[in-house]
Amino acid sequence: MSNTEDFYRIKQLPPYVFEEVNNLKSALRKQGRDIIDLGMGNPDMPTPGHIVDKLIETVQKPRTHGYSASKGIIGLRRAMGRYYKRRFDVGLDPESEIIATLGSKEGFANLAQAVTAPGDVILSPNPAYPIHAYGFIIAGGVIAPIPAHSPEQYLSSVSEAIKVSHMKPRAIVLNYPSNPTAQTVTLDFYKDAVALAKKHDILILSDLAYAEIYFGDPPPSILQVAGARDIAVEVNSLSKTFAMAGWRVGMAVGNERMIKALGRVKSYLDYGAFTPIQVAAATALDGPEECIEEMRRTYRGRRDVVVEHFGAAGWDIPTPDASMFAWAPIPEQFRDVGSVEFAKRLMNEADVAVAPGIGFGEHGEGFVRIGLVENQQRIRQAARNIKKLLRR
Numbered sequence: 185m186s187n188t189e190d191f192y193r194i195k196q197l198p199p200y201v202f203e204e205v206n207n208l209k210s211a212l213r214k215q216g217r218d219i220i221d222l223g224m225g226n227p228d229m230p231t232p233g234h235i236v237d238k239l240i241e242t243v244q245k246p247r248t249h250g251y252s253a254s255k256g257i258i259g260l261r262r263a264m265g266r267y268y269k270r271r272f273d274v275g276l277d278p279e280s281e282i283i284a285t286l287g288s289k290e291g292f293a294n295l296a297q298a299v300t301a302p303g304d305v306i307l308s309p310n311p312a313y314p315i316h317a318y319g320f321i322i323a324g325g326v327i328a329p330i331p332a333h334s335p336e337q338y339l340s341s342v343s344e345a346i347k348v349s350h351m352k353p354r355a356i357v358l359n360y361p362s363n364p365t366a367q368t369v370t371l372d373f374y375k376d377a378v379a380l381a382k383k384h385d386i387l388i389l390s391d392l393a394y395a396e397i398y399f400g401d402p403p404p405s406i407l408q409v410a411g412a413r414d415i416a417v418e419v420n421s422l423s424k425t426f427a428m429a430g431w432r433v434g435m436a437v438g439n440e441r442m443i444k445a446l447g448r449v450k451s452y453l454d455y456g457a458f459t460p461i462q463v464a465a466a467t468a469l470d471g472p473e474e475c476i477e478e479m480r481r482t483y484r485g486r487r488d489v490v491v492e493h494f495g496a497a498g499w500d501i502p503t504p505d506a507s508m509f510a511w512a513p514i515p516e517q518f519r520d521v522g523s524v525e526f527a528k529r530l531m532n533e534a535d536v537a538v539a540p541g542i543g544f545g546e547h548g549e550g551f552v553r554i555g556l557v558e559n560q561q562r563i564r565q566a567a568r569n570i571k572k573l574l575r576r
Contacts, residue, residue, distance in 0.1 A: 201543035223537040227427040232475040238467040242460035252456035256284020263466035272405040288421035288434035293319040298445035304354035311548030355387040361394040364553040366504035388416040396425040398506040433465040486556040497571035534569035
């Protein structure tokens, strides 16, 4: 039997960088080691009770057990529209400008399928969440990776890349608050991005999955910019906002032409999420916001403990303004070993798991991503373990 690497699409995908680290974590845990896992972006808090109650109530109605709608039930799409109006003062038509997706990752990947022709050039940040590049690569596009060590550098480099590209790029990818770097932007950044894209007739795909995990000013939406809907679609998610990662509910909103194309693709691929999940998701979006504020306070507390206690241990962590991550330079004494080897050393010698930066692209080398996904006591223990490692 042929190796899977013989398949054309699979050959376009590099080996999963995180697999080596995950295998080590699994092996150490089998040995009985207590690994403090700061490597995953999996929310550890429970889904708020009123959302779970609505799921239980709805799932007991047999009529909700059939096929759903691939673009999402109208009640959920209307709730998504109300959220955008309330949060960003952006009015959206739930029939033509909103599609409920199976999480933002699926929405982004299928948007890429919908808008990409073979050979299309896509300008994507590096480092970045892998789907931002590989969604397009799987769709047959060609990625032009743009260094994204700061939003300003990224946009400036995008402008230069457009000038020198042998063919007009098809789309620009934006992701703020960023995974993995936790960078944020103001509305002026989006105004500049929209002006640049409209000047060159290029589409924008914006990922706003971390819109509600912020510690300063609320992150804006690109759709707040006048004229953005002419060229932009934004994906968003309930996964982090309501600790609903496993429920797989997200949304794609914005440009009517791209939303229609996404709906056409999805009509061939799925029947939407299980209807009771969609009903519960609408309850989440329309419900009380105290649960969001409580999660935000929890992440802020964890962020502060990471920055303070890791710093005291000898590892200076830049303070993130948003997201559930810190993007940390490798301590100087380990910088020459690279992010994968450093992550393995942390696990082997300090019982702490982090995500190696190289897994987010070549410009992620020299960094690791630290997830705020353990309680404060566990984070302090991680800091004590790291302190011993750094002293050695």
